[in-house]
Amino acid sequence: MLDTLIKKIRSLDNFSQNEIDFFVGSLEPFQIAKGEHFLKEGQVCRHLGFIESGLVMYYRVYDGVEIPTDFALEGEWMGYLNSFTNKTSADLSIKALEDTNLLRLSASNFEKIYQLQPRFIKLKDHYTEMSFVSHTRHTADLAMLNAKQRYEKFMKEKKELVNRVPQYYIAAYLGIKPQSLSRLRK
Amino acid sequence: MLDTLIKKIRSLDNFSQNEIDFFVGSLEPFQIAKGEHFLKEGQVCRHLGFIESGLVMYYRVYDGVEIPTDFALEGEWMGYLNSFTNKTSADLSIKALEDTNLLRLSASNFEKIYQLQPRFIKLKDHYTEMSFVSHTRHTADLAMLNAKQRYEKFMKEKKELVNRVPQYYIAAYLGIKPQSLSRLRK
DNA sequence: ATCGTTTCTTAACAAATGTGAACGAACTTG
DNA sequence: CAAGTTCGTTCACATTTGTTAAGAAACGAT
Known part of the structure; x- marks a missing residue:
């Protein structure tokens, strides 16, 4: 998985072997057990993590949901x-849906x-872009597609998640009630 | 309006008068007529703009809508x-809903x-954050609230837009058909 | 001001989604 | 393994939202 990471970094710019080594040397292994938080709403996010194995969910709490x-x-x-980046307190949380192994990069090491x-800096810029684009896509999907279309698109584009994320989270992600999602699956 | 801009910049960090002057001196006035584009999908965004007057809309085209x-x-x-930032081609468009006056900042001047x-850089970081947060809020609204609740929230939180953005755009933004929005308004 | 176009509204009906409740399966915990 | 809990499914029914079509109102260009 470290190979994948290095390949990704190289694809962003022409970094020297030295620089890559320094970068990789700044990472520390870290585990999050299923159900545990990487980041809680209100906290400052002091690390980025490269996921070696596992699965996490970003979420926002709305009326307890x-x-x-x-x-x-x-x-x-x-x-x-x-x-x-801004050391502002997060308005969302991140928790593991499976036991997760990370390579963690602290803000001070990033500095x-x-x-x-x-x-x-391109690493951050690139990642910001990815994340922003994926978000606006999802937003447009929610605004434009009906429940069935959203579910079909999810099935098609997020195959890796379908069997690893609980139904009720998929439902909430798609803006559907779990019962309705269950109905759609037939 | 320039005062507002300067106040905003000062609120981000303790810049010297010199620096502020240099910043402001890098801006160029620019107009966009109603209906014209500031950015079209596929183009690279080569300027940021501070809006002195007017109103613009970011949008994505989906099945011609x-x-x-x-x-x-x-x-x-x-x-x-x-x-x-990344000089990548934009996957969305920005157009003026009213005649709009900008102070434009080119990428090279920003450099x-x-x-x-x-x-x-804090200007960009701060702006990225604002925009990201507002997006994920909207996403959660679309996923969590029904049409009526979304409209009420919009009325309450976006008063400035209610009478300036055409209904059918508000409807599309909220993921509702224009006829349904019309019904809700009664 | 007039004509043509676009936007907004209304209504009846159809379709999609939510609600509440019940049940079994799957998963935890002791 | 047993008991308790959580998760997923199903159903009948209620409610919301979409669809189609038509006309009214607002807007723009000549």
Whole structure:
């Protein structure tokens, strides 16, 4: 999985082996047990994490109901960049839906990496873009498609999640009641 | 309106008068007529704009239908930061819903400002955060609230927009058919 | 001001989604 | 393994939202 990470970094810019090594050396292994939080609403996000294995959910609590806004799984970065960058308290939470192994990068280590080679900012910029684009897509889906279409699109585009995320979270993510999702599945 | 802008910038960090002057001097006045585009899908966003007067809409086209994802009005910054920062082609468009006056900041001028004082990056970081937060809120609203609740929330929180954005755009933004919105208004 | 176009409203009906309740399956915990 | 809990399914019924069509109102261009 580290290969994947390095490949991803290289694809962003032409970093030297030295720089890559320094970057990788700044990561620390970290585990989150299923159900535990990586980030809680109100906290400042002090790390980004590269997921080696497992699955996490970003969510917002609305009237006591957890509404997922995104998911991330092995081979992807996770964390709340706004909070990480601006040190503002997060307005959403991130928790593990499975036991999850991370390579964690602290804000202070990111600072050092940036001092060494400012082009590493591209990592953040790229990740911001990915995350923003995926969000506005989902928003447009919610605004434009009916429940059935949203579910079909989810099935088609998020195959990896279908059997790993509980139905009721998928339902909430799609803006559907669990019973209705159950009906659609027939 | 320039006062507002300067106040906003000062609120982000303790910039010197010199730096502020340099920043303001990098802006160029620019007009967009109602219906004209500031950015079209597929283009790279080469400017940010501070809106002096007017109103613009960010939108995505879905099956020939324009789905607004956000609005911006006088006193606010506009532009597609992902595209601006990463020089990637935009996956959404921005057009004026009213004749709009901007102070425009080009990517190359932003570069110069950043050379002078790297802390100006906070402008972008802050703006990214605002925009991301407002998006995930809207997403959660679409997923969680029914049409009536979404409309009521919009009426309450977006008073400035209610009478300036055409109904059918408000409807599309809220994920409702125009006829249904009309019914709700009674 | 007039004509043509676009936007908004209304209504009847159809379709989709929510609600509440019940039940069994699957998963935890002791 | 047993008991308790959570999760997923099903159903009947209520409510919301979409659809189609028509006309009224507002807007723009000549």
